[in-house]
Amino acid sequence: MILIGQYDSPFVRRVGIALRLYGIAFTHEPWSAFSDADKVRRYNPLTRVPTLVLDNGDSLIESHIILDYLDSLAPGGQAMFPSAEPARHQALKVAALAMGLGDKAVSLFYERRLHKEVSTVWVERCRTQITDVLGVLETDRAGRDSDYWFGDRIGHADIGVVCVLRFINDAHPGLVTIGGFPALAALSSRLEAMPVFQEISQAFIPPN
Secondary structure, eight states: OEEESOTTSHHHHHHHHHHHHHTOOOEEEOOOTTTTHHHHHTTOTTOOSOEEEOTTSOEEESHHHHHHHHHHHSOTTOOSSOSSTTHHHHHHHHHHHHHHHHHHHHHHHHHHHHOSSOOHHHHHHHHHHHHHHHHHHHHHHHTOOSSBTTBSSOOHHHHHHHHHHHHHHHHSTTSSOGGGSHHHHHHHHHHHTSHHHHHSOOOOOOOO
16 A cells, blocks of 8 residues: 655544554655645545555545545454444544544645735634634543543544644644643643654645
8 A cells, every 4th residue: 555645744644643553554655735746646636645545556535534444454343433332423523523623724824824915814713613623622532531532442533633733733833722621632642652653753844
């Protein structure tokens, strides 16, 4: 398999970490959707990352679709999204909120980066959405006493939240104070210290 995209993207990083945790061999092509657009487009006409090229030449796009595929390869009971309800829909909700946070953080970055006149209305809207979602995630996480969000094994919900927290901190220094979300901060600190998070990591590189 080939994973296309840079690890400063929370969407690419969550897939890379999942591949490592599943023990699935892959080649990493750290192509940018901007400076390497022609290369990415050969595998994904949307010119977006992550893109996962399978061994048979097919390509999967969008991180949630890729993770669903990887879960289908996991041995029984080892998939990183729970299979039983209500944990399954709860985990899907946490992961969706995390990825929505990532979308908002990316939108906010481009608003500030690409527009000469930045819309203060849009910036404030994004900031409010980000802090509101962090508040919901903080309440959910603080109400659980397990090592990970849904038990004693790491899951996609944990990975997604931590990857997005790293992106927000790197792309928008000072936008939020992580100390105001102690349960999320504790989870992030513990997971970022893990070897797989250290390996599948990259300093933020603003697109040109």
